[in-house]
Amino acid sequence: MNPRILIALTIAMLLFACTTTVVQTTTEPIPEFHGTPTKVAFLPIKANDSSSRNIVKLMTVRDLDLVFQTHPKYELMDMEEVARLFKEAGHRNVDDLDKEDMKELAETIGADLLIKTTMNSGSQGVFNVNSQFYSIRSDELKQHSYDVVTHKDHRYKMLQENLMPEIDSFVSSEVDKLLNSAIQNYVMEKHEDAVEGFKYVISLDPDKLDAYYYLGCTYQKMEDYVQAEEYLSQAVELKPDDERCLLALNDIYEATDQKVKRVALMEKIAAKREDEEIWLVVGNIYDELGEKVKAKEAFEQSLSIDPNFTQTIIRYGFWLYEEEEYADAIPMLEHAAELFPDNELVSDRLGVSYFKANRIAEAIERYENIIANDANNVQALLTVAGLYRTQANESNDSKVVADNNSKAIASLNKAKAVDPDNAMVYLNLAAIYFSQKKNNDAESNANLALAKNPSLYQPYLILSGVNQTKGADQYSRFVDLEKQAAKAVGRKADQLKKDREAAKASALNFLRTARTNLESARSRTTDAQALRDINNRINGINNMINQVQ
Structure with missing residues (x-):
């Protein structure tokens, strides 16, 4: 065989081997990508010396394609077609391209990201790669340099570790700028532009939490609650413990009266925050839904965080009263009566709870002992008067009624002697006299109560009667x-x-x-x-x- 033919065949086989030898790529599963891939175009890579030409060829025909196959959020545009368009545009040397040239080429090629690259051989089989990224989205340039080597597996790894993270970073910064622009439109109440911007960001990065959050908030501002719920729900799926997203979604559920969804969400927020006030709201919603067991658990959760939280003490006391759990209601209502001694509703329900729990005699004895030890305890005098009134109201025996009303009046007169400016004393006296049909006494005491405290509404009820x-x-x-x-x-x-x-x-x-x-x-x-x-x-x-x- 002709020696020249033999040499040519050998070179051809070597080149074929270089381009077809299997490269050891990653064994990691390739993540799915459901957005719009970023189109990446590599202009013809320039070898600045003869030693670099073979590596340039290998990167062009194989390496870059293999690397980009493992990054589905990018679409590597056909390098031969890119080279053809580059030449048709009248360019020969990538070094001669300025920013305007790269912009025109990106528009011609249809690329989102255009990369021009040159390569120089270094020492000991290392090649220096200098790249310049251009983004059609942001009209920005970025320089990046990295090294590759002759060994195909090592070169593949270096591209994965030194090139792709830089592309990720550059594209990510672009997405962040697009997001910030959309947020600015949201703040300026340019809702249509904001929606378009956030959707574009999501198409580029389907895991961009802030885009879903702000898109949901934008739809909320537009009163499109269906879309708002959809995008805020997706935000919560991306990050289940993000409080902003949870609270925004809760607002949607509240606005659309979706109690079942809202209470499940608020329970999650309450547990995360350990917030007694939110647990109280959870209890109220469960009560509205008829979920009595869960309502009780929520109220108790609230009090376990803060046993002195006034709103829950009153609400839970009233709730237990309404559920006819009188024995359990008593300590709550006692606490509420201490906090709000002027609240007639609390006093009345406390008295009824004592009566229904068969503890009214015990309660009277308790407060009479307090008065015996402290004759000037106006609150105890008011409470025991209320208990006597409860016994009178619950009895059908006229003698029992008269006896208890007399004891109540006696206690109130003692309280009046200690604190003559206490409006509740006169209010209670007016109520008793009205029940006894002593209208003149009822009227005079109701007016005295108003003179002491004009903000009370109960004296007007007696006067009306x-x-x-x-x-x-x-x-x-x-x-x-x-x-x-x-x-x-x-x-x-x-x-x-x-x-x-x-x-x-x-x-x-x-x-x-x-x-x-x-x-x-x-x-x-x-x-x-x-x-x-x-x-x-x-x-x-x-x-x-x-x-x-």
Whole structure:
């Protein structure tokens, strides 16, 4: 065989071996990527010396392709096609390219990231690679240098360790700039632009938590709660313990009245924060959902964090009372009564709880002992008076009722002697006198209570009751006089008609005053139950007024 042919065949076989020998690539599974890949174009790599040409060829025909196969978030554009477009654009030497040239080439090629590369041989089989990255997205350049070697496996590893992290960093910084631009649009309330920006960021980096968070918040601002929930839910999936995302998603559930989803989320937040206030909200939501066991657990979680948290003490005490768990309600209501001695609702429920738990005698004995040791303890005097009132209200025996009311009045008079400016003393006296139909005493004590504390609403309820009673009495008199006038004749009939009209006017005056009293009470309370009662009473009085008129 001709020696020249033999040499040519040998060289060809060596080159074939260099380009087809299997490179030991990573055994790690390649992560899936569901976004839009970044298109990366390598311009023809320039070898600055003859020793570098073979490595340039190997990188061009094999190495870069193998490396990029393990990075699915990038699409390596066909290098032959890129080289063709490079030449068609009239370029021959990558060293001659400036930023404007690279921008034009990136647009022509359709690349997101354009890389120009030169290579020099170093010592001991090391080759120095100098690269320049250009981004069409940010119009920025970045220099990067790294080394490769002759050995194919080592070279593959060096590309993985020295080239790809730099590309990742460069692209990531671009994504961050795009994100910041979208956030700026969000802050400036340019919602449509913000949505477009955040979606573009997500297409580039489907794991970008902040993009999902702000996109959800943007949709919330736009009142598109379906989209807001979708993206905030994805944010929580990406980072389940991110409090910003949890709270934002909670706001969506609250706005759309999705109690089941909201309570599950808030329970997670409460546990993470160890927050007694959030546990209280969780308990209230579970109660609304009818999940009584979970509601109780949530209230107890709140108190386990802060046993003195006032809001939970009152709410849990009332909840236990409503659930007829009177024995358990008592310590909560006792604590609430100590914190709010002027709250009649707390005192009333505490008294009823003692009674229902068959502990009212025990409670009276307890407070009477306190008074025996401290005769000036106004709160104890008020509490024991309330207990006597409860016993009176719960009894059908007139003697028992009278005896307990007398004891209550005695305790209140002692309290009045100690603290004559205590509005609650006069309020309780007014309530007892009204129950005994001693309207004048009830009225005077209700007015005294208001003089001591004009912000109270309960005295107005008693005054309304007194005036309504007087109005009803005058209306009865009006009806009776009307019957008499119908049968009378002459002067007697005329006088009866005058008396009848006076009774009617008096009835209307008392009833309208009663209505005004209730309106004054309504303006001084936010308690839902009290407001319902007041509104019902106003409706009843309006009916009476219409009937009289």
